[in-house]
Every structure is written in structure tokens, then in C-alpha cells.
Amino acid sequence: MIRPVSRTWLVLDIVGAIVGFAVTAPLSFLAGTNELSVWIHSGPIAVTIYVVVGVILWGAAAISRLSPALALGIAWIGAVIQMGAGLPPSAYNIAILLILFATSAWGSRRVLWIGGVSALGGGVLGGIYFALIWSGLLTDASSTLRVATSAALIGSVFVLAMVMSWGTGLLWRVVVKGRETQVAKAQAEAVAAEEQERVRIARDMHDIVAHSLAVVIAQADGARYAAAVQPELAQEALGTIAQTARGALSDVRMLLTQLRHRQGDGPQPTLADLETLFAQVRHAGVEPRITVDPMPPGEPPAAIQLAVYRILQEALTNAIRHGDGAVDVHLAWLLDRVDIQVRNTVTGERVVGQGGHGVIGMRERAQLVGGNLQAEHQGAQFVVRATLPIGGRA
Known part of the structure; x- marks a missing residue:
């Protein structure tokens, strides 16, 4: 029922709802001698109901991002009160369009489709409501036809406006999901690339270090046994150990540089280096x-x-x-x-x-x-x- 919303967006929604009510509520009084103006001037109770309905609708709009389902339910309550009091549609009903947008943009899958049904059913209900309001004008067949045509036209406008608001929210939902998918894909690709690079460097490190240490260990063992009887062989083994260790140190430094600075591959062994490899193996015994x-x-x-x-x-x-x-x-x-x-x-x-x-x-x-x-x-x-x-x- 409640979505995680940042405090900034919640404050902006509340302030926007207050401004929306402050702008739309007085517009009804500027209608002059129309039916709504007559209804409002019929007494303080009528004005109170009018203000209460506006507060309910814009209050629902204020929490529509935080809880689309709750906002939709409150909006239906406000609409029922409005129709029950016989209050004609007014400018503050724009809040309903914002709520329908919220149900498809941020609501769950169930709320999404409930909002779609509400958009379609609310438009049809609005046309029927207009027909009931104008039922007192029915005097003959021609007036009945005019009222029915007008109610159908207004109902179609209501349906179109509400469905378009709901559809706009759905489009926004698709765009946001697409962006999230792209971000997730980019993150997954980055993680995979880092994992591949880590495995490559670990593989190279193992190949270099394991081989070099094996040669060094074999040479060191040989030098230890030869030192007592053939010192020249021990000197040769020590030279091989030093040469092998220097080469391994150079390769390890190159790999660490690639890991630290994300550089490209350095010089890699080729077939021409096999003779050097075989020579190291021979020196290892x-x-x-x-x-x-x-x-x-x-x-x-x-x-x-x-x-x-x-x-x-x-x-x-x-x-x-x-x-x-x-x-x-x-x-x-x-x-x-x-x-x-x-x-x-x-x-x-x-x-x-x-x-x-x-x-x-x-x-x-x-x-x-x-x-x-x-x-x-x-x-x-x-x-x-x-x-x-x-x-x-x-």
C-alpha cells in the first residue's frame, strides 16, 4: 500500500496539491449564472460539501505517488460524495486525472488494472450522471434526444480524458522500467567484465609464479646438494635462480600495473619464447x-x-x-x-x-x-x- 518515496517528492506532491486546490476551487465561482454557481449559492451546506469534495480529491492527489491504491480509493469516495450531493463536475476534478496517472505509473500490477477499469467506468458513469442531472429538461422526444446526445458526448470526453491520463502513466511506467533494465544490464556487464579481467590476471599470475617458483625450488635443491662436491654447478644454479626470479618479478609487475591502471595487455609470450621456457625446464633438472x-x-x-x-x-x-x-x-x-x-x-x-x-x-x-x-x-x-x-x- 505504501511506496518508498523521498521526502522531497512527498513535499512537492503536497505543495502541488494545495496549489491545485487553490487554483481550481475558485474557478467554479467564476462560472457566472451556470448551474454550478446556482448550486453553490443555494446555502452554506452546499458550499461546505463543495469544499470537502475538493479537499478529498486533491488530498488523494497529494498521496498518489506515496500510495496509488489508497489515493484511488479516496478519489472514488470523493466522487461518490460529489454525485450523491448532486454537485456537477468542476475544475477540481482534474485531480482525478492525476490520480489515474499515478495508478498506472507507480501502482502495483493489480492497482494498474484497477486504475484502467476506473478510468473507463468513471467516464461512463460521468456521462450517466450528466444525463440524470439534465433529466428535468426532458419534455418531449426531441429534448430527450438532445439530452442523451449531450450526455453521450460528455461521457465520451470523460472516458477519453481519463483513459489518456491512465495511458500516459502506463507509458511513463514502461520508460522507467526500460531505464532500470538498461542500468541493470550495464551493471551486470560491468561486473562480468571485471570478473573476466580478474580471472585473466589470476590465471596469468598463477602461470608465471607457479612456473618460476618450481624452477627456483628445483635449482635451489640442486645447488644445495652440489655445493659440497661441485661448487661450479651451485654457482650456475644460483645464476639460473636469479635470472628466473628477475623474469618472474618483471612479469608480475606488468600484471599488477594492468590491474591497478586498467591498461591493455603488455607483451605476451610467443612461440619464439618456447626455447627459453625449455631451457628453464632443463636447468631445473x-x-x-x-x-x-x-x-x-x-x-x-x-x-x-x-x-x-x-x-x-x-x-x-x-x-x-x-x-x-x-x-x-x-x-x-x-x-x-x-x-x-x-x-x-x-x-x-x-x-x-x-x-x-x-x-x-x-x-x-x-x-x-x-x-x-x-x-x-x-x-x-x-x-x-x-x-x-x-x-x-x-
């Missing part, structure tokens, strides 16, 4: 056996190159962390797709691909370019297979 057959037919799209690099990076990181020191990598660059397969033996009790984000990240990488990826255990081996389509090459 894992020897990848690489097969590329057939070779790339031209320059693959940058998105495909990035996906291939990141998938191989994560698969090789898993091999460093959970493998036995050997891994088989096979790339097949076909005309319409590239097939990737990485296979390594799993050592220890830890199950690869459970509880982490690596496999999820690889699968997302493949899906982003329209491909698919499967990662599964086959006996003692962990196998990653991916197929990435190369658009426009079929």
Missing part, C-alpha cells in the same frame, strides 16, 4: 623430449601462440614438481588446428590436478581460443592433451 610434427604452416595467431605457451608452461611446471625428470612434449601444427600432448611419469603420493589451479587454468586457456583440453592419469603417467583451432586456416 627435467629434460623435455620435444617433437614438432608437422611444423607451423606460417605465423599462427597471437592468441594461439599465447595459449600454446601457457599450456606448455603449466604442464612442464607439473612435470618439474611431480615428475621423475623426463617429459615428452609433442606439437602437431595442422592446417586448421594445433594438437598438444605432454606426458610425464608421476612420482610420489601427491595426485596431480587435484586441489590446485593449474589444470583449471590450462583448460580455461584452451576454451578462450575455442579449443578443449583433457588432463588425466594413465597408469603412472599424467597426460595433458589439447586441441586448439586455428581460425581461417581450414
Whole structure:
């Protein structure tokens, strides 16, 4: 029954209703010797009823935004009192048009349709009421025809005015709903875009940090054991650790800059960076056996190159962390797709691909370019297979 309305709008509605009553009520007295003027000058009781009806109608208009249903009910009470007292329609009946507008603009669905029925029925009732007022003028068939025609015409005007007011409110309702839908859609799109960006940065961060830390850990373990017997190998391992850490730090700074300043993507790895990746893996103590057959037919799209690099990076990181020191990598660059397969033996009790984000990240990488990826255990081996389509090459 009661809508949440700001205090400003409520004050404006009340002030507007007071002004409306102050303007419309005196207009009836300016009608001269018409029937309404005669009715008003018939006594103080008639004037009191006239003022009461005007206050009721404009009072209902004052709360029409706050409670359209209550305002419509009060307006009907005022109209019934007006017709019961035999008071003809006056200028203050304009308040009814405002109330009908409110029922369709701000009322509930039920109030909306009740307002529509009230607009149609109120107009028809107004025509019938005029016919009853003029019934005293019926003297013959011609006068009856004139009264009926006049009442029908006035009733049609009433119906048209009330339905137009109700329809204007309905149009306003549709416009407001459309704006709310657009705002909600824009907010949803903004949230989705932020979520995608957050997932992308998290995926890149995981790929960079996980791989770099795996290399650093492997090199640190090797340097610790080699320090006692082969100091030169320890020095080489420390150099690899420093180089890997610097590269990871640079990549992390770039990602943080993108996150903070919403900049575009910085330089991304390509196929030319695979040799550097394989060298890091070798320094970590894992020897990848690489097969590329057939070779790339031209320059693959940058998105495909990035996906291939990141998938191989994560698969090789898993091999460093959970493998036995050997891994088989096979790339097949076909005309319409590239097939990737990485296979390594799993050592220890830890199950690869459970509880982490690596496999999820690889699968997302493949899906982003329209491909698919499967990662599964086959006996003692962990196998990653991916197929990435190369658009426009079929």
C-alpha cells in the first residue's frame, strides 16, 4: 500500500496539491449564472460539501505517488460524495486525472488494472450522471434526444480524458522500467567484465609464479646438494635462480600495473619464447623430449601462440614438481588446428590436478581460443592433451 518515496517528492506532491486546490476551487465561482454557481449559492451546506469534495480529491492527489491504491480509493469516495450531493463536475476534478496517472505509473500490477477499469467506468458513469442531472429538461422526444446526445458526448470526453491520463502513466511506467533494465544490464556487464579481467590476471599470475617458483625450488635443491662436491654447478644454479626470479618479478609487475591502471595487455609470450621456457625446464633438472610434427604452416595467431605457451608452461611446471625428470612434449601444427600432448611419469603420493589451479587454468586457456583440453592419469603417467583451432586456416 505504501511506496518508498523521498521526502522531497512527498513535499512537492503536497505543495502541488494545495496549489491545485487553490487554483481550481475558485474557478467554479467564476462560472457566472451556470448551474454550478446556482448550486453553490443555494446555502452554506452546499458550499461546505463543495469544499470537502475538493479537499478529498486533491488530498488523494497529494498521496498518489506515496500510495496509488489508497489515493484511488479516496478519489472514488470523493466522487461518490460529489454525485450523491448532486454537485456537477468542476475544475477540481482534474485531480482525478492525476490520480489515474499515478495508478498506472507507480501502482502495483493489480492497482494498474484497477486504475484502467476506473478510468473507463468513471467516464461512463460521468456521462450517466450528466444525463440524470439534465433529466428535468426532458419534455418531449426531441429534448430527450438532445439530452442523451449531450450526455453521450460528455461521457465520451470523460472516458477519453481519463483513459489518456491512465495511458500516459502506463507509458511513463514502461520508460522507467526500460531505464532500470538498461542500468541493470550495464551493471551486470560491468561486473562480468571485471570478473573476466580478474580471472585473466589470476590465471596469468598463477602461470608465471607457479612456473618460476618450481624452477627456483628445483635449482635451489640442486645447488644445495652440489655445493659440497661441485661448487661450479651451485654457482650456475644460483645464476639460473636469479635470472628466473628477475623474469618472474618483471612479469608480475606488468600484471599488477594492468590491474591497478586498467591498461591493455603488455607483451605476451610467443612461440619464439618456447626455447627459453625449455631451457628453464632443463636447468631445473627435467629434460623435455620435444617433437614438432608437422611444423607451423606460417605465423599462427597471437592468441594461439599465447595459449600454446601457457599450456606448455603449466604442464612442464607439473612435470618439474611431480615428475621423475623426463617429459615428452609433442606439437602437431595442422592446417586448421594445433594438437598438444605432454606426458610425464608421476612420482610420489601427491595426485596431480587435484586441489590446485593449474589444470583449471590450462583448460580455461584452451576454451578462450575455442579449443578443449583433457588432463588425466594413465597408469603412472599424467597426460595433458589439447586441441586448439586455428581460425581461417581450414
